Amino acid sequence: MQFMLLFSRQGKLRLQKWYVPLSDTQKKKISREVIQIVLARKPKMCSFLEWRDLKIVYKRYASLYFCCAVEDQENELITLEIIHRYVELLDKYFGSVCELDIIFNFEKAYYILDEFILGGEAQETSKKNVLKAIEQADMLQEEAETPRSVLEEIGLT
Amino acid sequence: MPAPIRLRELIRTIRTARTQAEEREMIQKECAAIRSSFREEDNTYRCRNVAKLLYMHMLGYPAHFGQLECLKLIASQKFTDKRIGYLGAMLLLDERQDVHLLMTNCIKNDLNHSTQYVQGLSLCTLGCMGSSEMCRDLAGEVEKLLKTSNSYLRKKAALCAVHVIRKVPELMEMFLPATKNLLSEKNHGVLHTSVVLLTEMCERSPDMLSHFRKNEKLVPQLVRILKNLIMSGYSPEHDVSGISDPFLQVRILRLLRILGKGDDDSSEAMNDILAQVATNTETSKNVGNAILYETVLTIMDIKSESGLRVLAINILGRFLLNNDKNIRYVALTSLLKTVQTDHNAVQRHRSTIVDCLKDLDVSIKRRAMELSFALVNGNNIRGMMKELLYFLDSCDPDFKADCASGIFLAAEKYAPSKRWHIDTVMRVLTTAGSYVRDDSVPNLIQLITNSVEMHAYTVQRLYKALLDDISQQPLVQVASWCIGEYGDLLVSGQCEEEEPIQVSEDEVLDVLEGLLVSNLSTPVTRAYSLTAIMKLSTRFSSVNRIKKVVSIYGSSIDVELQQRAVEYNALFKKYDHMRPALLERMPIMEKTATNGPTDIAQTNGETDSTILDTKHLPSITQPASQANDLLDLLGGNDVVPVIQTTVPTKPASAGGELLDLLGDLSLTGGPTPTPAPSVPMSQPPFLLDGLSSQPIFNDIAAGIPPMTAYNKNGLKIEFTFERSNPSPNIAVITIHATNSTEADMTEFVFQAAVPKTFQLQLLSPSSNVVPALNQGSVTQVIRVLNPQKQQLRMRIKLTYKYFKSHNKGSPVQDLAEVNNFPPQSWQ
Secondary structure (H helix, E strand, O other): OOEEEEEEOOOOEEEEEEOOOOOHHHHHHHHHHHHHHHHOOOOOOOOEEEEOOEEEEEEEEOOEEEEEEEOOOOOHHHHHHHHHHHHHHHHHHHOOOOHHHHHHOHHHHHHHHHHHEEOOEEOOOOHHHHHHHHHHHHHHHHHHHHHHHHHHHOOOO | OOOOOOHHHHHHHHHHOOOHHHHHHHHHHHHHHHHHHHHOOOHHHHHHHHHHHHHHHHHOOOOHHHHHHHHHHHHOOOHHHHHHHHHHHHHHOOOOOHHHHHHHHHHHHHHOOOOHHHHHHHHHHHHHHOOHHHHHHHHHHHHHHHOOOOHHHHHHHHHHHHHHHHHOHHHHHHHOHHHOOHHHOOOHHHHHHHHHHHHHHHHHOHHHHHHHHHOOOHHHHHHHHHHHHHHOOOOOOOEEOOEEOHHHHHHHHHHHHHHHOOOHHHHHHHHHHHHHHHHHOOOOOHHHHHHHHHHHHHHHHOOOOHHHHHHHHHHHHHHHOOOOHHHHHHHHHHHHHHOOOOHHHHHOOHHHHHHHHHOOOHHHHHHHHHHHHHHOOOOOHHHHHHHHHHHHHHOOHHHHHHHHHHHHHHHHHHOOOHHHHHHHHHHHHHHHHHHOOOOHHHHHHHHHHHOHHHHHHHHHHHHHHHHHOOOOHHHHHHHHHHHHHHHHHHHHOOOOOOOOOOOOHHHHHHHHHHHHHOOOOOHHHHHHHHHHHHHHHHHOOOHHHHHHHHHHHHHOOOHHHHHHHHHHHHHHHOOOOOHHHHOOOOOOOOOOOOOOOOOOOOOOOOOOHHHHHOOOOOOOOOOOOOHHHHHHHOOOOOOOOOOOOOOOOOOOOOOOHHHHOOOOOOOOOOOOOOOOOOOOOOOOHHHOOOOOOOOOOOHHHHOOOOEEEEEEOOEEEEEEEEEOOOOOOEEEEEEEEEEOOOOOEEEEEEEEEOOOOOEEEEOOOOOOOEOHHHOOOEEEEEEEEOOOOOOOOEEEEEEEEEOOOOOOOEEEEEEEEEOOOOHHHOO
């Protein structure tokens, strides 16, 4: 995978993950173009389209478009499954995820994505394991933050 | 300073902004606050500030001032800081930034951290955006982690290794030992990433590929794993719609494809499992189809047995009937890849494919079109063409050009009859006329001239089409060319194929003149129609009308038209005796390869019918596009025989010398006065070894004695010879004309003709005045190609004006045969 974009029906970017090195201006340009092309697609059309030398695989979930750009030799159908798996992970984590969850917790969305996909390839095919890892990392984050308040609580600071 | 606002609050605030300007204002305010907070080196809130910055960055605002802060966060000991820091690094810092390298040390430390989640963060960051330098520095650490027993880290290390290899391919070797027992893992994450790593290595290096095939016995291992996945019972952890770990299955199939490609043993070892997967996989959901798709791709790529291949194509055929568009799309794509190798099997699904032409989805239509063209053959041409023409009618403009070209190609290869071919071509021209490629016009003209018996029918149909619609330029061009050529057939009303129409000469001329004045006609089209009108002067009786039209355009603003009109005028006035011969019917054109020259016997000056027997074609078919003219100059196609190379006979043209160079575009097929400062016109390559270099006058070196070709009335012409080195079949003759009389000979023109087995090229003369009393000479170079090594003979014609004392200068003309060529010049 070269990049993944999540955007709303109005074309607002909610998440962008790039697996190839590009400058900021290039990224902006590409995002704009791809968003435009995907939003122009009619509902009955197939989920794949050719763009430059890549294949764009996209799927709409409620108000969000999930869009991946893969190389020519990739299996488009399994890419659809990858997208679906990511949505399932978000759903499990946030509990019936909606666009607002991703807006307000974008950093968590990134963390989940980074536990599922690394360098453009899936690193873990078990839903359970991905969620477990995120859970543990979240706990670690909380532990790092709570000691202070505990100490403060008992007045030792 | 008050605590910076929380991330959520910022997001909420920004979302309340009603206009872009309002949003920008809020952002700017917050950025300022963040900046000053950064300046204060505040550790507590750095994390929060960077998170806010990342949010604003996603909205499209600049965030580069946060880059160093990300580094500080990464270096911090707190996990929260690291998490945001690494995220920020991945979003803001790519390998183009200078600060990128500063991360290397932090990542190195974190790769060895005691907490696996920290290690995970650094592996992830390295694997997503590590630069080549970083990869080089840290490859060792990654390799170490690849051997750890911690599966959480091992899987990440594997993908990190993939990234390292992509960035620095030379490092591939160092990961080889660690791959030894990767596949004996139980953990699916590790298995999946290991297969990805092995795939990357095999794709990049043929040595690795053979190593894995032979030494590691990779195929049996993979087959075993795949078998377990299929046969094992329900595994809740990896189940997707009843299929166990489809991601791993697909990856294994892909690796098998690479291992089996071109290798008999490997292919054989996987035949069974492929058949098993192909038959047992559930096809009701996308997952199952994804696996089947990958299986089909693998079967087609390896050396599979024919039964398996048929199975694969049948799967694709079933895909084509699936309701799901995506499935149909991948089926068409795969069939396109296999149509060359398994043509017959794919043919069986032809009707389904043709149905896909009517699909609403653009990508599917395009695939179906390409596939349809690949499936056309002699048997199905009529039926397929009907469908394709219908498709051409109704498809998007983007498709029309490709479709039209495809139809032309198919028609050319498989046309069952000439009439069918012409009908098809006409249909394309009338429906998608403006989208056909430029080179189709000359190709079509060639096709038409070749079908001699269809001339009357063709010109009649084209005429009728013109009456309907003159907007489609290629159609108009072909039509006007045909009317010019076969106008006599048109008015005489002979047509065997269909009901002949009654049309008078005036009506035809009306139509052609209409083209000249219409706004819809491009300059190229106008040129075609003017020439067509001119040609009709020998076929029709209303010559006066034609003369009038031609002379009107002598002052046209369009230089191309003007030049033609002027030349044609000259034909009427000075060269009327030549006109019938020049405008005679075109000979049948031979099919030429696009860039190949045809045999052209280039003769000079002869205006009798011997010239017209020659075939000089591609140029004739090109008069239209001016863009091609320059190509002609640069040695493209061949050209009308070069006759004279002097200017004076040419009526003054306003275009100037430059445009004269483009002058030989006449369709008339006969010699036209071409300007002198030529341009050695393009010649067949075997005559040409360097366009303009004249051979050095060096007969002695060549060892062939000079000879006197002509000596009469004071005019003496000597030939000196030289062999052109690169091509021994070419004799280069330089003529030297000297004048021993007391008066100059002006407007001296030397012309030569050779028998048909030779080819001749005349370059420009040094001048056209032969000074009196041998004070100088006119030299001119002739190149003769003599492939059959026959005895060289030449007929020459000399014309000049001779100034005697009492009159202005009387024209002198003489013909002579030159037979006394020394044997060395042609042996």
